[in-house]
């Protein structure tokens with residue numbers, strides 16, 4: 001992934017160069033969006049007309065797909081991404097209260113990033129770790145039986 005650049009600094013030609021090789025895939029929009037987010041850490045607004053043009057779609061269709069999938073961000077994330085499970089098993093094990101306290105401790109709301117750019121918090125709906133609820137994920141690492149204290153400690157926040 002490139003260093004986080006202001007969205008306005010992302011050249012649409014670079015986006016086109018990145019995604020054009022994927023145009024031959026079956027259902028190419030999602031792989032293109034993933035490639036863009038992998039490269040720049042989010043899907044910048046400049047990507048929408050590029051994708052619409054390459055795939056002969058309306059801009060609203062592209063925006064609709066981006067907004068439908070929670071994993072796509074329209075702005076850069078913090079250096080670490082904390083995903084907290086909000087699905088049923090975790091809720092049954094106190095996940096709502098755990099999440100609320102974690103958000104307070106970090107000083108952010110859902111989808112928010114701490115002022116120092118260190119952590120972005122996002123909801124997720126089941127991490128496959130229901131037996132160890134409540135669960136969360138920091139980067140690619142899933143963690144079970146989390147507490148606010150443990151999450152803040154693991155984040156170094």
Ligand code: FES
Nearest residue numbers: 085087090127129
């Ligand atoms: S419900 Fe939270 S990990 Fe499955």
